[in-house]
Amino acid sequence: KRKLFPTDESARKVVYLAIQDASKKWTMPIRNWKQALNRFMIMFEDRLTEYL
Numbered sequence: 001k002r003k004l005f006p007t008d009e010s011a012r013k014v015v016y017l018a019i020q021d022a023s024k025k026w027t028m029p030i031r032n033w034k035q036a037l038n039r040f041m042i043m044f045e046d047r048l049t050e051y052l
Contacts, residue, residue, distance in 0.1 A: 005011040030036075041048055 005014065041052075
C-alpha cells in the first residue's frame with residue numbers, strides 16, 4: 001500500500017507549511033479571539049505566560 005506521507009512527522013510538516021503560507025495572506029481579524037485566548041490561558045497557562 002502506498003502512502004502519500006511516509007511518516008506522521010512529514011504530514012505535520014506539510015500542514016505547518018500550509019498554515020504558514022495561509023497566515024501570510026490573512027487580512028481579517030480573528031473572530032472571538034479574546035474568548036479563545038482566555039480559554040487557552042486556562043488550559044495552557046504554563047506554556048503561554050512567557051509569550052503574553
